[in-house]
Amino acid sequence: MRGWGLSDGESMYMNDIETFVEDVDMYYKEIHKQPAYAKVTNRFILGKSIGGLIAAYSVLEHPHKYSGLLGLSAAYKPHPDHAVNPVLEKLLWALNAFSPKLPLKQIFDPKLIVKDTDALEKWYSDPLCSKAKIRVGYAVEALRCRKELPDLVSEINLPMLMMIGEDDHVVSLDGLEMMLNCKRDKNFDYYLMAPHSQSQMKIYEGGRHNLLAEPGVKEKVIGDIKDWILRRVGGKMVSTFRSRVAE
Template sequence: MKLSLTLSHQPSKLSPFHPNSDHLIGASRNFQIPFYLRRSMSGKSPGLVQKTYQNIVAKKKSAIEGVSEEMNLIASQNKDFAPSRRLIRSAFVDTQQQLDHVLFKMAPNGIRTEEWYEINSRGLEIFCKSWLPEPGVRIKGALCFCHGYGDTCTFFFEGIAKRIAAFGYAVYAMDYPGFGLSEGLHGYIPSFDELVDYVIEHYTKIKGRPELRGLPRFILGQSMGGAVTLKVHLKQPREWDGVILVAPMCKIAKDVIPPEPVLKLSTLLSKVIPKAKLLPQKDLAELVFREPRKRKMAVYNVISYSDRMRVRTAVELLKATSDIEMQVEKVSSPLLVLHGAADKLTDPLVSKFLYEKASSKDKTLKLYEEGYHGILEGEPDDRIFTVINDIVSWLDSRCSLK
């Protein structure tokens, strides 16, 4: 069931997030407390409200340079649940689009975008988005996107989707439950197979859209989204005209797998305290973005999950990659695998392993020299365009056969 056709990106004149709003009300003026914080702590003593405000301001490590103190307050809210993530995104969407990044600066004009929420079979609101070519341009095919761990489809992928759409493709994306703007506990994957089933559920509806009738349909997965994509394909081996994987997470390197006692303890804890944030999480920006200037923009992905990994999530990711590794020979779809040769998050040798073992008769592997994990967003501009053009060229050649 579709809940809404379009989300407004413009803050209301009465919004507490509007930069010109009179957000300091009554006695709160003495503390300079934003209205949204005062409202959320209604009934609390002024001293407690002020202390909460001061504690938030004190979080210098998470401060985003170049935005106001109020915007930093908004970004520092607890993101465990979807309503706060949606408020944060609403406040930052215009700022994100103005970043000095080629994906935003050189985004094609005229692309038709739509945002909406749908209720999935579990009763969760799932955020969905589409990018279609400008009116009058023939649609060649559909491309459905699966995002990476902790990520969303509303930041860098916006620019990627627009460029692909400009070449004549209808691009569709969703945020998994617990990620981005979709409902669910932030960063929590209680079952990887269920997550995959939700993706299949949504994209089955997408493939039935009138504008896609008779057209080839492809699926693209990045990083953890590569594991999602492979599992989707393994469950639906004849439902896709091609699979594209970008730096896919499809096999855990032996030197990364925890010792057996740690694995057993993690499995036990995942049953007892599954939502606990216990696994260490470091800033991965240096491993994702090769270009330092682009690396600094990672903090603007304000609704990404960057906290410690939840216990059940970690166990589910290990199980998923193990399952994929055991079935890799069953990968039979036309396959394009793209990977940065210097990626230290997902091993390019694993992509080579996948390429060699897959039973696909039509398969291509491209390794990009010196490329880091984020070859679609963290590389020099010319490399980003090269990777996107490689995807489009591969799509074009498969669509011409239909």
């Protein structure tokens, strides 16, 4: 994403999610220009954290291009610890009118990313991981999209896989449940309410926000992503995928 790590763009700044949706579509077109991918018929988009919000809007804008949506610790709703109260929200909107690039603070305590101290140290030293302060425009656009998304999600008629760590204190499980329009019973089994019969929710015990960095969790997450996609594509595609992995 622009504005993250070593990518182009001002650090931690976003004032129009459509710009990021256009970026995704640009890469989509570039990939499909390559002969190896020109005739691919199954395409999945995975978005992590704020990327989950952008992936959802990408599917809304180009539904015919995708076979499924995966939300990994996706920021459809913030964890209650990071919710913005109405007074602060009005102040942010006022600031955005004349100073949208004003830096505010880090989005959250980095210690909320992973439990493992070695994995956290790798995150600190990784230049691809943005550690800059969030800017006013970014906060306002994220707020706007999160308010708008619940009214749009019914338009996503694709299989979805939603994944979140049990100890994620950055984003809210409620947001992922909203995407699937599902609820849990007393046994914590999920019942889908929307026409996404192939959709699934995965909650990982001991996982924090970055599930792909948490030792003992990431292997399970990667396996679940692979298995879910392979079940969607089926048959010959599964055999081909397994053959390439073996090679």
